[in-house]
Amino acid sequence: MRFLYVGVTLGTIASLIMFYVDLRHGQHDWALSSLLFPACAPPLLYWMRRGSVAAGKAQSGMALLIAIALVGGALASLNTEILLVWIPVLPLAFVFLLGHARAMGWVVWTLMGVIVAYTLFPLFHRGEAPVSLLLFVISLLAAGVSILLSWQHHRELGVYQRYLRTQASYDALTGAMMREPGLEVLGRQMAQVDRRPESGLCVALLDLDDFKRINDEDGHLAGDRVLVEVAAALRGQIRQGDYLVRLGGEEFLLLFPGMGTDGAHGMSEQLRARIPEVTTGLSARPVTASIGLTRYRPGESVGQLLGRADELMYAAKTTGKNRICHDGDVPPDAD
Ligand SMILES: Nc1nc2c(ncn2[C@@H]2O[C@H](COP(=O)(O)OP(=O)(O)OP(=O)(O)O)[C@@H](O)[C@H]2O)c(=O)[nH]1
Structure with a gap:
């Protein structure tokens, strides 16, 4: 002007x-x-x-x-x-x-x-x-x-x-999408499923186990390298069209648009198994992750969906870590 x-x-x-x-x-x-x-x-x-x-x-x-x-x-x-x-x-x-x-x-x-x-x-x-x-x-x-x-x-x-x-x-350290834009993408994907419920959307909340101990025992730099390698491995494993978001700290959100619960569970299992492999040598003890996996239910809010994923992830933590917890009451899989 x-x-x-x-x-x-x-x-x-x-x-x-x-x-x-x-x-x-x-x-x-x-x-x-x-x-x-x-x-x-x-x-x-x-x-x-x-x-x-x-x-x-x-x-x-x-x-x-x-x-x-x-x-x-x-x-x-x-x-x-x-x-x-x-x-x-x-x-x-x-x-x-x-x-x-x-x-x-x-x-x-x-x-x-x-x-x-x-x-x-x-x-x-x-x-x-x-x-x-x-x-x-x-x-x-x-x-x-x-x-x-x-x-x-x-x-x-x-x-x-x-x-x-x-x-x-995008987060400068890991290259993953940052929280705000990531949640915007999630909102858009949810709206798409609301319009076409048959397309489906699964989300996985992945949190590295005992990360504070890695920082404390191996140093903050080692912690950073673990985050970088984990993010690279997750990115390399997910499909084109899936999203990797760093929600903060050592917590990542994965979006699997169009994937059914079985497919998302198989993918999450691969990711969980890959993390100790790609971080070998970076930390004195194996690096593992706990995952809460859930399927979007049309009409619910971002808060409800992430809240459920968080509860499932927390359940994975409290039942031994290095595991996946997923919905027991999801609607029958469309796959
Ligand atoms: N190196 C590094 N550490 C980070 C970064 N962001 C957050 N952290 C650390 O991550 C740690 C997270 O610790 P907690 O939230 O206690 O979680 P935790 O030790 O993984 O324990 P559980 O989640 O129960 O397995 C804190 O010590 C943070 O300082 C980062 O970008 N780099």
């Missing part, structure tokens, strides 16, 4: 200077096209501030003004080099106003309008020649360069945004 205020102010000042210069040279028809932007853009901005015009519509309105001013200016005065200066500026103005995707359409149409204006120029000016073809093509090439620059900027921005999203969603 700040661009809009700066852009309208600069555009208005530049257009008023052009208007003054055109008037001094007695070119009244050119002066009219210079007056279009200062006459329309500030009121549009004012209506937008008051809320009478939606911001998106006001921005499209500004883009339209720029397009009309440029094509109109080209028809009226394309035999002066000064107008060519604006042609490379146009793609950047559109990108700032409308975002990259929409701007490209506007750029194409406006440049086509300018090319048509160049071609028709002699018709409107009794055979008078427009500015040399070489200069005109150079200004179009300069517009091409500014499109490439804006595209490059857009790409870099996309890479940076993806990087930030990853940083915000």
